[in-house]
Amino acid sequence: MSTTSTGALVLLGAPLGNPEDASPRVAAELARADVIAAEDTRRLRRLLTELGVATRAAITSYFEGNEAPKSGTLLEQLYEGRRIAVITDGGMPSVSDPGYRLVRVAIDAGIAVTAAPGASAVTTALALSGLPCDRFCFEGFAPRKPGERRRAFAALAEERRTMVYFDSPRRTAGTLRAMAEAFGADRPAALCRELTKTHEEIRRGTLAELADGAEADPPRGEVTLVVQGWPGPDAAEATPEALAGAVADLEAAGEDRKAAMKRVAARFGVPRRTVYDAVVKSRSRQ
Structure with missing residues (x-):
């Protein structure tokens, strides 16, 4: 019109x-x-x-x-x-x-x-994070409820773009801990707070390090989190135990087993049959 x-x-x-x-x-x-x-x-x-x-x-x-x-x-x-x-x-x-x-x-x-x-807090935090800026996605505020938060992060476990989130300082430690569980404790990230203000602070490190820091010294003010994307599959990491464990984690987060196996196959860059065999082998041992 x-x-x-x-x-x-x-x-x-x-x-x-x-x-x-x-x-x-x-x-x-x-x-x-x-x-x-x-x-x-x-x-x-x-x-x-x-x-x-x-x-x-x-x-x-x-x-x-x-x-x-x-x-x-x-x-x-x-x-x-x-x-x-x-x-x-x-x-x-x-x-x-x-x-x-x-x-x-x-x-x-x-x-x-x-x-x-x-x-824009999104692009300001992204630029200050020191993480890749060529491709990124903005995910808004992470879900408040733990279960919904786990499912949301599990769905982004193989997102290759840098991710930017807004967060409440009261929930930041829990958000970072949930990210560490879904994305990996060693995933690089940045916690940016009070951007352009007197007490501006940028904390950089792994998700585990930032979670520990947020628990010991809770951030104040407005918080923006920047998380590096998934680097891609590593064939050396695609052991049967890792494949079965990744499927189990997705199922625990509420995902259907068939969909979980498809997602894990894409994440590790292996055929779905390989993931299926790993799951069957794992369950036979239980």
Whole structure:
């Protein structure tokens, strides 16, 4: 659908912590907007002060709890010709933050959608991690429940791209421990917290080392985890015991045995028959 002559929706990349990271265009859009939909209105007002921006815009709260109903209200204002800026606490709207629903309804309505891009915790942590950046995937927040978390990580055990996660500092030690079990204790990773802020910290090491460190010295503030992808199969590691054990681990995580054997065969680069024989041999010994 082509865009209409109605208003426009502008997504603003907010600083992660340091207000000096805000681009001049972000400041200009804040000053120009008719409406500013902010995840945290108090943080927005502080940012306006820090940037020296004076705005006559109507400021409205737009967060996870009211995103669905508020999107309809904002869409009506877009139809009325208003320029609406969407800004989160930090980073780009829609990336594990409010914004996606409004973008979707605006696009479907033929309303212009643009962005004044800025900081992103995903790419900032990725660049600082020291891990491969040529191919990566963003997995959002890991599941809170242990069982769901184990299944999610088991499904990514053979993901070759570097993985980026957001995490709550209260759950970080458990998340890292579960990652170590699914991906291997020696898998390289990085724990990035409070990016661009006064107490910014990057911890680098293996998943086991980071898990131990998070248990001994729990991180504070906003946490982003970066985990190197699976390096690929090693024929020397494809022993019958390893194959059978990998299948057992996937079954314990809730995966069907046939699907588990297929996944293990792909992970180790061996025929599925080899995995089947290893499983049968293992069970005959029990």
